[in-house]
Amino acid sequence: MTRQPDVLLTPRLSLRRPVPADAAAVLRILSDPAVARHHPSELVTELDEVEALVGRWREHWEHHGFGNCCVVEESTGLLVGNAGVRWTSTGGGRGLNLMYRFSPSTWGRGYATEAADGLLGWVRASLPDELVVARIRPTNLSSQRVATKVGLRRDPDHDAQGDDGVEWAFTNRT
Numbered sequence: 001m002t003r004q005p006d007v008l009l010t011p012r013l014s015l016r017r018p019v020p021a022d023a024a025a026v027l028r029i030l031s032d033p034a035v036a037r038h039h040p041s042e043l044v045t046e047l048d049e050v051e052a053l054v055g056r057w058r059e060h061w062e063h064h065g066f067g068n069c070c071v072v073e074e075s076t077g078l079l080v081g082n083a084g085v086r087w088t089s090t091g092g093g094r095g096l097n098l099m100y101r102f103s104p105s106t107w108g109r110g111y112a113t114e115a116a117d118g119l120l121g122w123v124r125a126s127l128p129d130e131l132v133v134a135r136i137r138p139t140n141l142s143s144q145r146v147a148t149k150v151g152l153r154r155d156p157d158h159d160a161q162g163d164d165g166v167e168w169a170f171t172n173r174t
């Protein structure tokens with residue numbers, strides 16, 4: 001099994017394997033309507049929903065050795081977001097779905113770019129032949145900007161229908 005380190009460090013952040021006690025901090029981020037703006041179906045308001053979600057992240061880690069991480073700001077120790085890769089089906093094959101979400105109070109500092117860059121560095125070293133796909137709503141310009149800053153490119157062959165409408169694919173296919 002290809003294992004991601006339990007803690008992946010970037011210059012300002014640590015991306016670590018989630019634990020059940022993270023649920024309350026994750027709820028504070030995912031219950032913010034600004035975070036769910038482009039994905040209203042992902043808005044969660046109850047702690048038990050987030051406990052179940054964190055449980056699913058942990059199951060992916062247990063079965064595959066990597067997955068969605070809790071992102072901690074090193075200067076404050078605060079949990080400021082989630083980011084990670086997990087297996088997905090795409091274009092009739094498999095891929096690694098890259099996702100990132102951050103607390104609005106930290107937006108614009110380059111954190112999503114830094115986290116995605118760290119994750120892609122690990123993928124390049126550990127799973128170099130895998131397709132990476134970020135699925136992004138057409139109106140989510142800041143997320144598209146993050147994807148292109150870390151080297152992903154628009155790849156309509158992998159566009160998909162999500163729960164909130166069409167999702168554009170940005171992939172590492174050359």
Ligand SMILES: CC(C)(COP(=O)(O)OP(=O)(O)OC[C@H]1O[C@@H](n2cnc3c(N)ncnc32)[C@H](O)[C@@H]1OP(=O)(O)O)[C@@H](O)C(=O)NCCC(=O)NCCS
Nearest residue numbers: 035100101102107108109110111112113136141142143145
């Ligand atoms: C998308 C998200 C993760 C970006 O996080 P972030 O830490 O602010 O991202 P960064 O600071 O690394 O980069 C954001 C980039 O988008 C740009 N940007 C911000 N708003 C923009 C807009 N309305 N139009 C175009 N670009 C925009 C910023 O200027 C920056 O680019 P730059 O470095 O070239 O100036 C964050 O907004 C978020 O969590 N959104 C809610 C959840 C979400 O939509 N996640 C993605 C799901 S696919």
